[in-house]
Amino acid sequence: MAGFDIREMMNDIEEAPGKVWFWDLEKAVIDADRCVQCGACVAACPSDSIGIAEDDLPRLVKMCTGCSLCWDFCPRGGMRHEATWKITGADDGIDGLGRIEESYTARLREDVPGVQDGGVVTAILTSLLEAGEIDGVLLARESETEPWKGETFLARTPEEVRECAGSFYNQTLALGHLDFKGYDLPPNPRIAVVGTPCEIEGIKAMQARPWNWGSSRVEAVVLTIALLCTKSFNYEKLMLQEISEERGIDLDEVGRVDVIRGKLILQDHAGETILEESIKHFHGAALKGCDECADFMGRAADISVGSVGSADGYSSVLIRSEEGLEAFEHAREKLELRELDKPEALYKLDGLDKRIAFKSLKRAFDPDAPLFIDYEEHLNSYAGTDRAPVEHDAVRY
């Protein structure tokens, strides 16, 4: 009897309507295998009571005070992720691609080794750092100990940004690192964040509702860049089991990982393809919670970037806000720009992504509904489904 459930055996107190604790989030999202590892719960906790466990999932590290914010800002829990689209002014309903001020097919004019697709994100970030417009960028870089595992890093120089060029396909709980602990920064830092749409949704939702976020410096984020994303993967399942064990590929030999036109492509350090296989073969390694996301486009971001919709070697860029336009101006001269090659490809993949989401979501999808979903409301939608909260002694530590 080591679990949290023992609490309920000790008294007959009626709990407040709508009361949510971290262990409710644990049962409904983490233990139900629906966590997308965005780190919003870590960022939102005012008492810094939520940390990151060795299994890369959120865990309680201090007392839960019952403030409910971890639930409120979880994109698979209390945060209706599609309701964040309105925060940045998207008003084109379910079928559109969100607010778009400008859109391009683009690539860097100069050759920067290691960049993904057109290197647009690298261009924007290095330009902003060079111009002194930002003090750092929260992004992913390769772990020093685990090959091809992305981990959160705060790059503070253009060189550090370039060193981090390229994509990783696991989530890094980026928002769990908004405390910028261990980095020297000026008193009121201005930080850009490059992340998945769910991470950007969390930041925007929190910024729209100011609160004391403990040591997380949510207000420091001045620019968000979303990477177009249909799903993220569990590192162990994808890189270690599927690629290393099942297919016998030495991860140290891998020089590049890409997901293009429905295929997972691995190249060696010389640029030779060593694996090209339908991404569908790897769906078992994907995060189950990603299925419920209908935000392939990153509609809450200032800028969305990805390979879909542009020729190989180029990136599609969708600029969504004033902040995005200002940031992009700094990089404009570094980029070769043209009209989007294939906007229809974006619509197509966005439509597919939404169809999967509508099928996986156990609640109504409604961008116009309130942002927050009560736990009871979640239970009404999810109880009895294959994504129902897990009823057991929810203690993993």
Add this chain to the structure above:
Amino acid sequence: MRILRENERLNNVERWKLERHPLDVREAVLEVYSKKGVEAIDEIPGEHERLKWVGIYPQNQGGNNFMQRIKVPGGRLTPEQAKVIGRIAQDFATGPEPNPYFGNNFLDITTRQDIQMHWLQIEEIPEIWRRLEEVGMTTVQACGDSARNVVCCPVSGLDREEAFDAYPVARAITDFFVGNREYANLPRKFKMSVTGCVEDCAQAEINDIGMVPARLEDGTLGFNVRVGGGLGDGPRMATDIDVFVRPEEAVEVARGIAQLFGELGNRENRWTCRMRYLVQELGPERFREELEERVSIGLLPAGEELTKRYRGDHLGVHEQKDGRYYVGLNVVVGRMRGEDLEEAGRLAEEYGRDIRLANDQNLIITGVPEERLDELLREKLLERYSPNPKPFERGVVACTGSEFCRFAIVETKIRAVEWAHEMDRRFGDGVGQDVVRMHFSGCAASCAQPQIADIGFRGETAKTEDGIVEGVDIGLGGSLGADAAFIDWVEGARPVDGVPDALERLLRRFQQERREGERFHQWARRKPNAELRAIIREEAG
């Protein structure tokens, strides 16, 4: 202390405690941190946790800003000790800006008869300790996973009705545990309560150990033992384990229970490791058996209980058993200026004997001869801290809140005072009872004991169309005593702005519906929660 629990995985705090004994932090403060500054604390993993063993918590402002808790066993202070503590607050508890309501250089009386002060800097701690130790006081184990302040009836030795004076027992238990390295690493905080009074003033029901007065058939006086009470986010009323303890055996039984807790308590999950969870797991019979194996005395079955009722405070003027008087002063939400505690020490010296702190956050001056009572009652200090408060200001209790605490979700102290005054203004003396207990905790930790109040508040976030605002869960119908029961949390996450009107609606309805002699908590209990919720939400006519 051995760890006997099977399949035990240790949490981080447990590992830190094993890496270095937490009591070693005292020497480190004296020799290193007070000289090198707070950065030196950051260099040692787990050291901020160990600081709790000398009563020090970091404030939520971070940096070189600390809260320090002073242990006051049984709540008893000599005039000299009171003056020294008041002086310390004036000299050191200086914030960068005065609190808009309480000013600066204040201290807080807690619900465990301790005193806390804020805005202390690490380099000041040795001097503070020196002054405290000079008058026989300590901050050792005021916090941390060990024996906390032993609470006792604040008027022990004075009360005309008490079965016996239990303060010496509380003192002996304190003396056994303070600085005792063997028992200073328990799975979690360890709260003990001892009283010889018949009014459960020491709140046995909500302590890890509660010793309450009892009598054997041959007339021997001692204690019956309850274990496993507590509040927090897993409230539990203590369990009677059918044990009678003679006063001279109380230390041994407390030690045995601490050993039992240390050996069998949960050291893996920090959120289910208080002793009440162990009592719940073992059950009273098995707990008693395990205790019997660990103590050097035979355990007698419980004697006749002598507790008659619950008394929530000791305000006003009351005759002592020696013919003198004690005067209970209302320190609203327990916060007073350092200079005022110093003045209280002076008054105790001039008019009476000593000062007692009560777990309702109030203060008592004892030993006043009848002929000097009027003179004392005319003292200026008693204008600010009234012995005869209005019902709501009399019953209000509040934790530290978000002003300093890293866990609190909302501000508590100022808000609780304002709400109490507002209710007193709206109701005058017409609420129908001499005290209405409103307890306001800034989070689920229950430091203000909301579960035993008429009206309990628990800090929450509330979502409005405009964003997130400070809110409270509202609980109704708690009390200790013959009809002891915790509140039900009737409503959740109400924005604070609407609370006074909601309270007024509740209290008006209580006035309309109350039966002869019925008190608010009794009315709230017999009323369905859905109806109470509707009144709070103004959905009811």
